[in-house]
Amino acid sequence: MISRISNGLVHDVPADLTQALLKTNDAVQYWESLTPIGRNEYICWVEDAKKEMTRAKRIRRTIEEITEGKKRPCCWAGCIHRTDKKPSKWQQAVLIDGKKKR
Numbered sequence: 001m002i003s004r005i006s007n008g009l010v011h012d013v014p015a016d017l018t019q020a021l022l023k024t025n026d027a028v029q030y031w032e033s034l035t036p037i038g039r040n041e042y043i044c045w046v047e048d049a050k051k052e053m054t055r056a057k058r059i060r061r062t063i064e065e066i067t068e069g070k071k072r073p074c075c076w077a078g079c080i081h082r083t084d085k086k087p088s089k090w091q092q093a094v095l096i097d098g099k100k101k102r
Contacts, residue, residue: 006032008040010079017046020059030066038071044079 049055
C-alpha cells in the first residue's frame with residue numbers, strides 16, 4: 001500500500017491529483033519514477049489551469065502521459081515558481097509581467 005506520493009521540486013501534489021494517481025493502476029509507480037523537476041512541471045501545469053474543467057482535463061492527461069512514459073507535460077513553457085533557475089525571457093515577459101505580443 002502506498003503511504004506517500006512524492007512532491008515536486010517547488011510544488012506539493014494537490015489532493016485531486018493524488019486521488020487520480022491512486023485510482024489508476026501503475027500510475028504511482030510511473031509518478032515516482034519521474035525526477036522532482038518532472039513531477040513539479042506536471043503539478044504546476046495542473047495548478048495553472050484557470051477553470052475546473054481545464055484542471056480536470058490536465059489531471060487526466062497527466063495520468064495518460066506519465067503511464068505512456070512521458071517525463072514532462074507537452075506544450076508547457078515550464079514552472080515559473082522555481083528558484084533554482086531564472087525564467088526565460090518569454091516566461092518573464094508573458095507569464096510573469098503579463099505583456100502581450102504586439
